[in-house]
Amino acid sequence: MKKWSLITLVGADQAGIVAQVTQILAADDCELGETSMVRMGGSFSMMLRVRHDDMDLGALLKGICESLNLHLHVDEDVASNCEETDPDVNITVYGADRSGIVAEVTAILADAGLNIIDLETAVAGTADKPIYIMTIEGQALQGVDALTEAAKKISKGIELNIVPIQTLRA
Amino acid sequence: MTVLDILQYPDERLKQSSKTVEIFDQTLKDFVTDLEETRLAGPGAVGIAAPQVGCARRLVIVDVSQLKKPVDNHGYLLLINPEITKWQGMEKGREGCLSVPDYTGNVIRAESIRIRFQNIEGEWIEFDSGGYEARAIQHELDHLDGMLFLDRLVSRRSDLFTRKTYKK
Numbered sequence A: 001m002k003k004w005s006l007i008t009l010v011g012a013d014q015a016g017i018v019a020q021v022t023q024i025l026a027a028d029d030c031e032l033g034e035t036s037m038v039r040m041g042g043s044f045s046m047m048l049r050v051r052h053d054d055m056d057l058g059a060l061l062k063g064i065c066e067s068l069n070l071h072l073h074v075d076e077d078v079a080s081n082c083e084e085t086d087p088d089v090n091i092t093v094y095g096a097d098r099s100g101i102v103a104e105v106t107a108i109l110a111d112a113g114l115n116i117i118d119l120e121t122a123v124a125g126t127a128d129k130p131i132y133i134m135t136i137e138g139q140a141l142q143g144v145d146a147l148t149e150a151a152k153k154i155s156k157g158i159e160l161n162i163v164p165i166q167t168l169r170a
Numbered sequence B: 001m002t003v004l005d006i007l008q009y010p011d012e013r014l015k016q017s018s019k020t021v022e023i024f025d026q027t028l029k030d031f032v033t034d035l036e037e038t039r040l041a042g043p044g045a046v047g048i049a050a051p052q053v054g055c056a057r058r059l060v061i062v063d064v065s066q067l068k069k070p071v072d073n074h075g076y077l078l079l080i081n082p083e084i085t086k087w088q089g090m091e092k093g094r095e096g097c098l099s100v101p102d103y104t105g106n107v108i109r110a111e112s113i114r115i116r117f118q119n120i121e122g123e124w125i126e127f128d129s130g131g132y133e134a135r136a137i138q139h140e141l142d143h144l145d146g147m148l149f150l151d152r153l154v155s156r157r158s159d160l161f162t163r164k165t166y167k168k
């Protein structure tokens, strides 16, 4: 009986991580489902939904984790379907970098019904004048207007743009 | 009136170019009626292209007039042998397709376009369209050239900001 697991791997970025890990999985008939793999700073992180026979994924990946020095985490028996709800709002935020921007913005928007699907942040600008940038895709559970209203509570100096996403179906 | 079967990728016919419509007769009218029926049967579909039902002819229907959140529109549009003659601006938006169930992704499209096409009588018409309607038209016209929105996906991580390097 096949089942779904979620594999998380994190380690120092190096050439060929994805190819090596996925080859090992493929060789043992582990089918990949949805995945997210990204480099951030000098690190590389992978989250992979995998459909596989009853087997010890930790043992299967032990060798590669040792040779590439990756941290491994396996969540077994995760849901078989991965139905993502479509985001209906896109939010971009930026401002002079200071601590607590993400905490402040997400707390205020969460209170107004924002369910975050995807959030990324980056630091840009120069070393003495860094700016913080955040993009969010989410669901406005209480409507986009509620988010726009709540956004007025966000501190001055943080620029925020809230744009509804109207998904085209054709 | 018949609801036609919608082809789903990887059906090869979705990747083929369609041919010019040359005969404007009752058969064409009947087909358009069926195609519209089929569009209306699709959940919330704002457009459909003839090749999506296995008819390799340059004909699409677009209608964005019935959205919950209204947008600028020209009502029901039947576009035969359509061509885009002008493009302006670029905009990222989220799209899904009747031929690619259970997936939506971000695609860059022109913000506004000028479209030239024939109506059911074969008369040429030209007008400008913008925003959501223009996006729907571009999505449908792609089907006529064997293109899916999957061919134009942009990364989730391509955002509105230009990435700068943090200088040490």
Ligand SMILES: [Zn+2]
Pocket: A170, B096, B097, B098, B099, B139, B143
């Ligand atoms: Zn389509």
